[in-house]
Amino acid sequence: MKTVYVVKVGGNIIDDELKFAAFLCEFSELPSPKLLIHGGGKLATQLASRLGHPTKIISGRRVTDEETLKIAIMVYAGWINKTITAKLQAFNCKAIGISGADGRCIPSVKRRPEPLDYGFVGDPLLSEVDVSFFSALFGAGLVPVISPITADESGQLLNTNADTVASVLASAMSKAYHVKLVYCFEEKGVLKNKHDKLSVIPKIDSKYYEILKSENIVAEGMIPKLDNAFQARQNGVGSVIITNGSGLLNLTKTNYHAGTTID
Amino acid sequence: MKTVYVVKVGGNIIDDELKFAAFLCEFSELPSPKLLIHGGGKLATQLASRLGHPTKIISGRRVTDEETLKIAIMVYAGWINKTITAKLQAFNCKAIGISGADGRCIPSVKRRPEPLDYGFVGDPLLSEVDVSFFSALFGAGLVPVISPITADESGQLLNTNADTVASVLASAMSKAYHVKLVYCFEEKGVLKNKHDKLSVIPKIDSKYYEILKSENIVAEGMIPKLDNAFQARQNGVGSVIITNGSGLLNLTKTNYHAGTTID
Numbered sequence: 033m034k035t036v037y038v039v040k041v042g043g044n045i046i047d048d049e050l051k052f053a054a055f056l057c058e059f060s061e062l063p064s065p066k067l068l069i070h071g072g073g074k075l076a077t078q079l080a081s082r083l084g085h086p087t088k089i090i091s092g093r094r095v096t097d098e099e100t101l102k103i104a105i106m107v108y109a110g111w112i113n114k115t116i117t118a119k120l121q122a123f124n125c126k127a128i129g130i131s132g133a134d135g136r137c138i139p140s141v142k143r144r145p146e147p148l149d150y151g152f153v154g155d156p157l158l159s160e161v162d163v164s165f166f167s168a169l170f171g172a173g174l175v176p177v178i179s180p181i182t183a184d185e186s187g188q189l190l191n192t193n194a195d196t197v198a199s200v201l202a203s204a205m206s207k208a209y210h211v212k213l214v215y216c217f218e219e220k221g222v223l224k225n226k227h228d229k230l231s232v233i234p235k236i237d238s239k240y241y242e243i244l245k246s247e248n249i250v251a252e253g254m255i256p257k258l259d260n261a262f263q264a265r266q267n268g269v270g271s272v273i274i275t276n277g278s279g280l281l282n283l284t285k286t287n288y289h290a291g292t293t294i295d
Numbered sequence: 296m297k298t299v300y301v302v303k304v305g306g307n308i309i310d311d312e313l314k315f316a317a318f319l320c321e322f323s324e325l326p327s328p329k330l331l332i333h334g335g336g337k338l339a340t341q342l343a344s345r346l347g348h349p350t351k352i353i354s355g356r357r358v359t360d361e362e363t364l365k366i367a368i369m370v371y372a373g374w375i376n377k378t379i380t381a382k383l384q385a386f387n388c389k390a391i392g393i394s395g396a397d398g399r400c401i402p403s404v405k406r407r408p409e410p411l412d413y414g415f416v417g418d419p420l421l422s423e424v425d426v427s428f429f430s431a432l433f434g435a436g437l438v439p440v441i442s443p444i445t446a447d448e449s450g451q452l453l454n455t456n457a458d459t460v461a462s463v464l465a466s467a468m469s470k471a472y473h474v475k476l477v478y479c480f481e482e483k484g485v486l487k488n489k490h491d492k493l494s495v496i497p498k499i500d501s502k503y504y505e506i507l508k509s510e511n512i513v514a515e516g517m518i519p520k521l522d523n524a525f526q527a528r529q530n531g532v533g534s535v536i537i538t539n540g541s542g543l544l545n546l547t548k549t550n551y552h553a554g555t556t557i558d
Contacts, residue, residue, distance in 0.1 A: 110373020
């Protein structure tokens with residue numbers, strides 16, 4: 033089976049212009065086939081604030097009313113997606129910027145409003161991901177850049193968690209490819225001590241994960257990210273790594289270890 | 296040669312929710328391969344106004360400063376492009392929403408600042424349009440929906456006239472396909488008397504066009520549209536028609552005449 037890199041880049045890297053340019057440069061040199069899923073960062077919140085629209089967060093997740101959805105689509109699928117695409121092309125990487133709604137490649141359902149109503153939020157349907165769509169793009173020499181917007185059957189656009197999109201997409205692709213899933217965020221890996229940037233945990237298995245959670249070493253935003261990472265492993269994704277943006281190319285080397293491996 | 300429909304839909308149809316839904320329904324039933332290029336309508340101006348950013352127009356064209364470019368990308372490549380894509384899918388049309396920057400499919404150059412500086416505005420390069428990119432998408436059963444954003448060689452995103460994108464794209468594709476280019480706008484065709492909606496001119500050739508201009512029958516916004524239409528004909532596009540959105544399917548019938556044919 034061919035190896036495909038499924039890389040997710042988070043908001044904190046996107047928000048830092050220099051870090052982000054370095055990341056895109058590294059990504060452009062990664063062997064193909066590959067794809068990039070991007071988050072949103074602070075830009076959607078900033079635009080909402082300029083428009084005088086309050087951002088509502090419940091349990092760390094944005095509540096997406098109609099206006100917030102429109103802002104998310106404009107910022108994620110418009111501004112960030114096209115900016116990444118054009119920058120990658122300047123690095124000779126033939127990027128095509130899409131969302132999970134395009135070609136119905138990542139169909140989703142609107143989340144049920146109980147117990148909490150998150151509004152226009154989509155949960156991607158793993159069994160309905162169209163792997164042949166991505167294979168066709170790879171076949172044309174293209175590198176998909178995917179914004180975390182999806183649509184349901186009725187054509188309703190939905191805001192979707194980018195870590196979840198990456199996990200679901202990597203899982204679906206693992207039936208046809210050897211998938212290396214990489215979550216890039218602002219730290220070198222999952223930290224044992226959040227005040228020590230070098231205290232990267234090299235490997236986490238599900239037993240150790242329970243210990244880390246019980247000892248409150250991983251908490252808040254890291255928990256959904258790690259849940260998505262473990263879900264991908266359970267779905268058959270060959271390799272799942274959490275690391276920072278720089279050093280992405282090291283992942284192509286054998287016997288080289290970087291970041292935190294999820295096992 | 297295979298027939299391909301290159302359809303451009305304008306802002307006045309996009310701004311009218313009911314007309315637009317009817318248009319997308321008709322478009323979804325048009326035989327494939329086909330593609331849709333959309334304009335922007337009032338939404339970009341509305342967003343600019345909400346953000347307190349003044350819109351500057353010179354000779355009927357928007358001046359695109361950095362903030363206006365960002366707004367255009369968010370509205371055209373984000374909101375409008377994804378809304379159209381998701382709606383088409385609900386009509387069982389496997390749309391993929393892209394811009395001219397994606398896959399470097401429609402490379403452009405930034406317009407020179409003399410005699411008037413329009414800012415971040417791109418002029419598409421006909422000889423560099425990547426027809427094989429579109430053929431690959433058609434081959435995967437996809438229907439490209441294209442927002443009028445392009446990029447230059449350096450990865451600078453540029454606001455681009457949607458009528459021009461349609462003309463250039465149709466021209467490039469006419470080397471590999473029998474192209475039917477359709478400009479859809481709010482009238483049934485080019486009107487002889489703008490107060491009589493039924494005074495559609497059935498056919499305009501270049502000689503008649505000069506007469507219509509000299510008699511001020513076509514003026515203002517119609518001139519760049521007709522210039523683009525004639526340019527496409529001169530570049531080898533088989534058929535160029537200007538008409539309204541409803542009745543798009545009539546164009547597939549032989550011996551049926553609708554709108555204004557550019558000859």
